[in-house]
Amino acid sequence: MVATKTDTVISLLTNLGLNTDVAYPALESLGDARYLRDLKINVGNVLNSNQNLTKKESLLLALSVAVNEKYQPLTDSFTNLAKQEGATDAEVAEVLACTSLLSTNNVFYRFRHFISKEYYQQTQPGIRMSIMMNPVLGKEFFELVSLAVSAVNGCELCVRSHEESVLKHGASEARVFEAIRVVSVIKGLITLL
Template structure:
C-alpha cells in the first residue's frame, strides 16, 4: 500500500501535469509502495521544467511538452499538455503546428540518422525527397519552430539533426540558456512518460 506521503507526492505530480483524478499507473504505484525518493525528485524536476523556466513562457513549456508527448504517443499527456497549452493562450493553429512539426521531425530524425550512420556518398548526395513546407512560414515563428525541432531531435537521438537545429535556433535569436531549458524540459518529460 502506498504511504500517505507518497500518495500526496503522486497526487501533486499528477495535478502539476494536468492528470489529476486519473488512475495511478502501475509503475508509479510500485515506486509509491516502497517510499521511493525518486518520486520526490520527479515531482520537483517536472515542476521546475513546467513552471520555473526563466527562458520559456508557460505557453512554450506546454507546447514543448506536448511535442514530446506526441513523439512518444502518450495520449493522456497529449490531452493534458494540449489543455495546458490552451490555458496558456495557445491557438488551435499553434497546437496543430506543434503536432505537424513533431511528425516531420520523427520522419527526418530516422532519415538523417540513417544517412549519418552509414556515411555513404550515395545516401549523402541523393535528395531526401521529403516535403518540409511547414518549415517555411511557421505560425509560431521560425525560432520556436526550430526549438521544437531541436527538442524532438534530442529526444530521438539524431546527432546530425540536433547540431543543425541548435545552430539554426541560435541564428534565429535564441540564447544557449533558452536552448538548455528547452532540451532539459524534453528530457524530463521523456523520463516522466516512462512512469505515467
C-alpha cells in the same frame, strides 16, 4: 501486492491534469521514494520556473514529447494546459505537425549519418517540409521544437543542425538549455506513466 497512490503521486498527476483514478503501476511502485519527490519537483520546475521560456512555450515543448512518445493522456493534458496559457489551435497543430515531421527526418538523417555512403548522402530525400517555411510560432521557436524532438530521438546530425539554426534565429544558449531540460524531464516522466 497492489501499490497505492501516495500524496506525491496524486499531487503530480493533478498538477499534470491527469486522471488520478487511473492506475500508473510503475509510478505507484515507487511508493514515496525520494526519486518520486524529485520527479514531482523537476516536472514542476521545467513547466513553471524557466527564465528563458514562457510557460506556454514550456508546455508546447512538453506537448511535443508527449506526441513523439505517443502518450495520449499527456498529449491531451499538455494541449489543454498550453491553451490555458494562450496557445491557439493553430499553434498546437503546428507543434503536432513539427513533431511528426521531425520524427520522420530524425529516422532519415540518422540513417544517412550512420551509413555515410555517398549514394545516400547525395540522393535528395524527397520529404516535403513546407511547414518550415512560414511557421505560425515563428522560425526561432519552430527550430527550438525541432531541436528538442531531435534530441529526444537521438539524431546527432539533426541536433547539431537545429541548434545552429535556432541560435541564428536569435535564441540564446540558455534558452536552448532550458528547452532541452524541459523535454528531458518530460521524457523521463513518461517512462513511469
